[in-house]
Amino acid sequence: MANHRTTQPLRDLETAAGNGLLHRRAFLTGGAAFAAAVTGYTLSDTAAAQQLSDAPWSKVRGAAIQEYGTPSSFEKQVMRTLSNPRGEPRTQHGRTPHHLLNGTFTPNGLHFVISHSGNPDIDPNQHRLVIHGMVRRPLVFTLDALGRYPMVSRMAFVECGGNSAPLFSNQPVQADVQAIHGLVSCAEWTGVMLSTLLDEAGLDPKATWLIAEGADSLALSRSIPITKALDDAMIALYQNGERLMPGNGYPMRLLLPGWEGNMQVKWLRRIKLVDAPAMSFYEARTYAPILPDGKAYQFYFLQEVKSFITHPSPGLKLSGPGLYEISGVAYSANGRIARVMVTADGGRSWAQAALQEPVQAKAFTRFRVPWRWDGGPVTLQSRAWDEGGNVQPTRAEIVARRGQTKAPVTNPAAFTSQHYNGPTSWGVEANGEVKHVYA
C-alpha cells in the first residue's frame, strides 16, 4: 500500500521508548518525509492507489451554500451518541466523538450535553437573571443588559463528574473513547465575569456560598463557594463565538472553569448569596462518590488532571505496520498541562509527548507522539502532569483509594462512581484493531 513507503532519513529517527515510540523531535526534523510516511487511522480499509481522473463532482456545478452550514454529507458518522434519544422522563446524555475530532475545541453541535429534564426552549427576551440574598442591593438582569458589560473570552473544558465512570469496572468495559470519555468537551466561552455582577450587587462580607439555579423544569440548583465565584466564574453568553447551544444553557450559563460540569448551572436564572451550602439533591446525593469503606466524598468540585489517547482508539483501525501519530487530549482543573508521557509497552518505558501550543489553563491540550508500529501487539497509555505538580494516579492507586466494582460493568453508560482520573489503556492487536484493556 502507498501508505507504507519508508524513506531513507526516517530510518534514523530517534527512539524514545519501547515498542517504537519516537522522539517528539521527529515532528520537526522529519518534515515532509515524515508526513509522507505517516499512516492514517481508518474507519475501514483504505483503497489502493489508482489512475487519477476527474470525479463526477468536479465536472458539475456545486451545491448552493447554506445559511447555517452543516458538515459534509460524508461526515454523517461524526455524531454524539445518545443515551435517551426519545426523551423519556429520565436524564439524557449526548457524548462527544473524540476519536472523530482533532485539535483542542469541540464543535458546538458535538459538545457533550447532559439534560436531566430536557432542554428548555427559552425566549431570551423574557429570560431574567436575579442576584439576591446576602447582597446590599438585589438586582435583575436582562440578556441585553449583560451584553453591555465588558466581555471576557477564554477556553475552558467542561466535564461531567461522572465522565470516565466505566473505568471503575473491575474488568475493562469493551467500549470506545466516546462511550468512556464522551462527557468532556472544550470550547471558547465569552461572557461577563461573575465578580463584576457581584460587585455591583454589593456582596455582604459574611456571604461564603452562592446557590445557582437554572430555568429548566428541575430548577436544578448547586451550591458554589464564593471563592470560586470571585476567582474565575463567568456568566457565559457565547460558545465558540455563537450564542450558547440550547443543551449547553442558552441563553446563559454559569461557567466555573475546571470544576464539575453539573455545578456550571445551565439556563441560569438565579444566584442567591448565602452563608452555607444548600445541600441540594445533586451535591448531597448524586455527585458524592461512595468510598470502599462505605463513607462518601462530598464537595469534590475539581475535575482533576486527566488525559486519554484519541488516536488510535477503538473503532480506528491501524492499516499495517508503519509510522503513526499517537494523539490525545489532556486537561486539569489545577491549571496548565505541564507534561504528558506516553507508553507503548504497558508502562515499562515512556516517551514525552509534544504539546500543541498555546497550552492554556483549564482547557484541552492536544498531545502528540510519533510512533513506528512494527505490527505486534502493544498497549498504549498516556499520563499527564499539571503545572501544580499533580499527576494522574495509576489505575492501581485509584482502585486502592476509590475502589472498583465487584462484578464487571456491562453497560458503558452506567455511572458506577464519579471522578475517575486514572489512565486509559488501549490494546493494539496484530490485525490493527484497538481494544480497551487494563495495564
Next chain:
Amino acid sequence: MSTRKSVRRCGGAAVRRCVFTVAVVVFGSSLVMAQGLGTPITEAEIAAWDISVMPDGRGLPAGSGTPEQGSKVFAAKCALCHGPEAKGGTNAALVGGAPLTNGIDTPKTIANFWPYATTLFDFTRRAMPWQQPRTLSDDEVYAVTAYILALNKIIGPNDMMNAQTLPKVRMPNRDGFVVRFPERMP
C-alpha cells in the same frame, strides 16, 4: 441616581460611555457601590423563584403534612414512576437501601445516603412530579416528605412535618461524608 435611569441612558450612542463607567468601577475601589446595568428588585418580587431550602430549615415555607396525608398524594401523583408504596417503578425506589459497604456502586437511597431531610423537601418541591414540577402545594410537599421518611422508619407514622420539625430529623447517614478538598471550602 437610579439604575433604571442609567439603563435608559445606556441606549444608543451612550452605550460605550456607560460600559466604560462600569469598567472603571469594577477595577476601581470596591468600597464604591458599582453603577451598573442591573435593575434593583425586591426580595418580595423574587419570592416565587426563591425556593431554596437550607439544611437548618431556612427557606422552608409555612404549612405541614403527615405521613397519612402523604400516602394519598403519593398514590395519586408519585406512584406512577416510583411504584406503589415507593418500592420503585420506571424510576427509583424511595424506600430501603443496601449498606454502602456493599460496594462503590451501591444504589444511593434516601435511607442509606441522604444526609439531610431538607433536601427531600427541596427537591420534591422544585422538581416533582417530573412531568408537572412545582404543581404541589407546600402542604402536599410536607405530606409526601413525611410519608417517605415514615416509610423508611426515619420518623414515626404519625409525625407531622413542618418548618420546625423537618430540619430536626436526623438522617441515618448524616455523618457518612468526607470533604474531598477541605482547602477549597469557604
